[in-house]
Amino acid sequence: MPAPTALLSRLRLVQEAWRRYRDVPSLERFVELAVGVNSFAEFLRHSQATALCHAAHELEQAVLALFDPGVAHPLPETAMTELARHLAALTAQVEAQVKAAAGRPERRQGLTSGDVPAAAPQDWLIGHASERWCALMEQLAHFGSPLRFLRWDDDLPETGASLLLVDLRSLPLPEWRARLAQLRASQPGSRILCLEVRSDFEELHAALAGGADHCLLEGTPLYVLVERILELRQREEPEAGRVLIVEDSRTAGELIRRTLAENAIACEIVQDPRETLPALRRFNPDLVLMDMYMPGCTGVELSRMIRQHPQFLSVPIVYLSAETNVALQVDAMRLGGDHFLTKPFNPVFLNALVRTQIERYRAMRRTMHHDSLTGLLNHTSGKSTLEVLLANLPAEKTGLSVVMLDIDHFKQVNDRYGHPVGDQVIRSLSWLLRQRLRRSDLLCRYGGEEFLIALPHTTPQQAFTIMDRIREDFARVRHPYRDSFFQTTASGGIAGFPTYETADALIQAADEALYEAKRSGRNRLVLA
Structure with missing residues (x-):
């Protein structure tokens, strides 16, 4: 559920847009209202606020039904009454939810080194x-x-x-x-x-x-x-999307930016097509919105240049243009684009299209960088993320600890109970790690039953305390098998920066400490 303060602030924006439209009932004010309602409905959808989402959806549908060039403003009295009724119902739902959440404990967003997790809401x-x-x-x-x-x-x-x-x-x-x-x-x-x-x-x-x-x-x-x-x-609220707007008209680019900002989408505007590639590298957008016709370069030509770079091969490109020739639109998409919107654009539809394209792009990118069994980073992404963490450490002048964690006698688990049960044991350890560690910590399924963990701002001794508690709790987990249960354990090795300065050195030292833990009897941690 969204925080009560965020819920109320979002509602107030919709109420204020409705008040402005009633004061000056123009098409421009109605567009502002429609975008605000759409933004609030999308916020509730991502927050999994079911009943609130339903009430916001009803208001959104009522607004969009009136979003037509043929509808005069001010709206007929019957339409105004209907919108007011939907907004009042949504307001009552939000206020009831905020009141119900007043005594509910907030979930911790992260743990400092040595902390134990706060009590989870029941x-x-x-x-x-x-x-x-x-x-x-x-x-x-x-x-x-x-x-x-x-x-x-x-x-x-x-x-x-x-x-x-x-x-x-x-x-x-x-x-x-x-x-x-x-x-x-x-x-x-x-x-x-x-x-x-x-x-x-x-x-x-x-x-x-x-x-x-x-x-x-x-x-x-x-x-x-x-x-x-x-x-x-x-489930967490998704990270704000990033859109690169390639538009030679400053006015048109700013209008698009303001429209997308209603849905908390960050934008960067490029007016000169020659600056597009540097902006892509710097801003790392989830989507490119591009004008079709710009001085010295068309959108199709620029899209083909973008697609020559492997790192930008799958970034969605959406054209914005007054071009209505269907044959040209088809060619534009065939030569590098993903979608075509004609100007003047419907701001609500633009927001919906951008969000959908970003979600699909991120889902595809996630399958490339995350392990399908656990949802943690995969081997390659884990190592590269560790290198990024280390690159930022000298400026911060803080430590970092790396842990290699391995499930004991895992081959015996697979042989005795079967590989599906073995997969479930791996999932169980990944769940425990996610629950007990911070969002800023690196969690990676390094291979098989082995996990790579990096704890920024944490000494090896602090990492030992944190991970030993997790090791003990994992040993208590009863894994279901048919009508019974079984238990297993894990061992780990810990190495710290700056004693070991590179990602490879940290991983090797932690791995050697892990094997020492195995040789010493398992179900224990060893410091490198």
Whole structure:
């Protein structure tokens, strides 16, 4: 859920845009309102604020239905009344959510060296029998995501929860449909995850239409339940997008920049096409918005030059032009572009297109740099990130510790329980590392069952204290296998900068210390 202050400030921007339009009901003011509403709806979508997102979406649809050159301003009284009604409903939802969140503890965004994680907010599991969910609750507690079990007849706490798990299996469909609707209405700021939903149209439709955000189907394995819940708990607000605007008109470039700024998208404007390549290297954008016709160079020619550089081969390029010739538009996209928008552009559509293109580009880039099993950085990206961290250290004059961590007797785990279970053990360690370490720390699946970890501003002795606590907790995790559980351990080696000055030297020293830990009996850490 978004922070109450951020939620209120975003709402106030929409309310102010509505007030300005009522004072001076012009097309320009209505465009400002439409962009503001669209920006708020997108903010809520990324924040996973389900009921609030629904209310904002209704307001957005009502505004966009009136976003037409043929609609005169001021709007008819009936339309003004309808917009006011939608805005009032959204305002009431936001204010109720802010009031409910007033007593809820904030989650820690990072840990300083030697800290232990702050107590995580407790989410709820609502059902009839806690016994059937004991294993799930135990597993989640290991990874810092405890659940509080509530029966359907219990009173829900006033502070609410960010995530609600709902067991509907013991109720007949008409009854659980009504219960789910009541729960959705009473907990507008919570995400609802329905458990044990049958894979048929009627149940899935009833659950999703009744207010569920996600459904986990009947028979879903325990480790999948744990993984999905942890993913929902750890979801973060995405980093702001970056757009390079190549536009020779200063006025047009500034209009685009202001439009995208409504959605917190950072922009850099290039007026001279010859400055495009240096700007790409410096700004590292997620997308390029380019005019088709510029002095001395067309957009198509510039796109072809950009595509000659491997690092820019997949960066989306969207043309903005008054060109309406479809044949020319097709050629422009064939020769390096990804999309074509004609001027004058609809600002809401421009924002939606830019966000979608950026999300797809980042998703593709993420698959290139992250390990598919754990979601951590892969081997190559981990090493390059460590080199970047080291390059910044001399100016900061602070230390850095590198840890090589390895799961003990992992081959025996695979041989005895099978590779899918072995994969789950690897995931479990990655979850634990994500939960206990800071966002600024480097987490990398270095290969197989081995992890590379870098802790900036941390001495080897501090790293030993932090990692030894994680090692002990990992040894307590009970990994499910059929109708039973098993446990395993991990060993690690630690090396520190500036004793070892390069990435290769740090990794080698930590690796040698890891093997010393293995030779000494495993389930321990050794300092290089």
